Amino acid sequence: MNAFASAPGKVILFGEHAVVYNRPALAVPVTQVHADVEVLDSPRAGIFINAPGIDLHAELNSLPSDHPIASVVLKLFQRFEISQRPDLEINISSTIPVASGLGSGAAISVALIRSLSSFLSQPLSDNEVNSLAFEIEKLHHGTPSGIDNTVITYNKPVYFIKGQPIETFKVGKPFTIVIGDTGVSALTKESVGDVRRLWLRDTANFENCFNEIAQIALIARRSIEHGKPELLGELMDHNHSILQNLTVSSPELDKLVKAARNAGALGAKLSGGGRGGNMIALAEQDKAESVADALISAGAKRTIITEIS
Ligand code: PMV
Numbered sequence: 001m002n003a004f005a006s007a008p009g010k011v012i013l014f015g016e017h018a019v020v021y022n023r024p025a026l027a028v029p030v031t032q033v034h035a036d037v038e039v040l041d042s043p044r045a046g047i048f049i050n051a052p053g054i055d056l057h058a059e060l061n062s063l064p065s066d067h068p069i070a071s072v073v074l075k076l077f078q079r080f081e082i083s084q085r086p087d088l089e090i091n092i093s094s095t096i097p098v099a100s101g102l103g104s105g106a107a108i109s110v111a112l113i114r115s116l117s118s119f120l121s122q123p124l125s126d127n128e129v130n131s132l133a134f135e136i137e138k139l140h141h142g143t144p145s146g147i148d149n150t151v152i153t154y155n156k157p158v159y160f161i162k163g164q165p166i167e168t169f170k171v172g173k174p175f176t177i178v179i180g181d182t183g184v185s186a187l188t189k190e191s192v193g194d195v196r197r198l199w200l201r202d203t204a205n206f207e208n209c210f211n212e213i214a215q216i217a218l219i220a221r222r223s224i225e226h227g228k229p230e231l232l233g234e235l236m237d238h239n240h241s242i243l244q245n246l247t248v249s250s251p252e253l254d255k256l257v258k259a260a261r262n263a264g265a266l267g268a269k270l271s272g273g274g275r276g277g278n279m280i281a282l283a284e285q286d287k288a289e290s291v292a293d294a295l296i297s298a299g300a301k302r303t304i305i306t307e308i309s
Contacts (some may be wrong), residue, residue: 001040007110008034018210020195022161027151031117046059047087058064068109068136068193069112075136076120098185101188102277105141106137172224180303181301188273216235219235233282236267253274266284
């Protein structure tokens with residue numbers, strides 16, 4: 001007996017940070033990268049977790065119960081009221097770069113929840129997968145908005161407002177995004193914490209910034225739905241400058257954003273928690289390669305060209 005599930009990466013197009021303060025954000029799946037989980041019967045006693053990408057080869061009981069992967073398995077056993085644990089091999093692999101804003105943790109959680117529930121013949125609705133993945137996100141990321149687990153569970157563009165029912169939306173005309181990785185790993189928890197401290201000190205100013213970002217997210221959604229993605233370029237530039245004001249950009253991110261614009265991108269911004277991780281640029285399809293090359297020349301460690309449709 002075996003079961004398999006895969007989950008995509010994700011990128012936030014608009015609205016990071018403001019989303020923590022109940023403003024809307026737009027995020028889309030990135031299917032070029034994915035987390036894959038296979039669950040198999042094991043000939044040996046125990047539950048063995050193999051994740052060669054992070055050098056993890058361990059029996060479940062040897063891991064702390066709050067370990068990001070062990071906690072998913074334990075939560076599911078609890079959810080399904082399983083007291084007699086089966087003997088399992090769990091093989092995890094992922095092409096999603098870690099700690100760079102592409103949702104690697106949430107994708108592993110979602111793929112693990114789905115493969116394990118299917119192996120145990122305990123089907124879960126998307127809604128249930130999403131809320132379990134959110135519980136895991138909360139264990140490891142402080143006060144996440146839930147945007148990562150939502151876009152990854154539903155594998156569709158989402159217009160996300162914290163705590164509200166999921167809203168997916170249609171893409172009127174496909175468009176191309178180039179993702180550039182600074183290679184600097186940055187903890188979202190820290191940038192979110194810093195923004196909170198600044199917000200407490202300067203609430204009116206930060207609330208204004210969040211309102212402006214909310215406007216951008218709303219206009220961006222309409223532009224995408226109405227098949228006018230070229231309008232997103234200017235919105236990205238504007239959103240990036242507000243994120244700079246919120247102090248979550250970095251010299252590396254600013255350099256890549258500038259390089260993308262100079263190479264003909266229609267607009268660019270950081271994406272996710274900031275301070276490191278990834279930026280995104282909107283490019284006409286035939287310019288995407290040259291924007292990606294310019295990002296590499298400006299120091300990007302890796303680029304991904306993805307079509308949003
Ligand atoms: O760094 P990422 O891609 O996981 O995104 C974080 C997005 C924030 O809005 C900064 C935080 C959140 O929980 O939504």
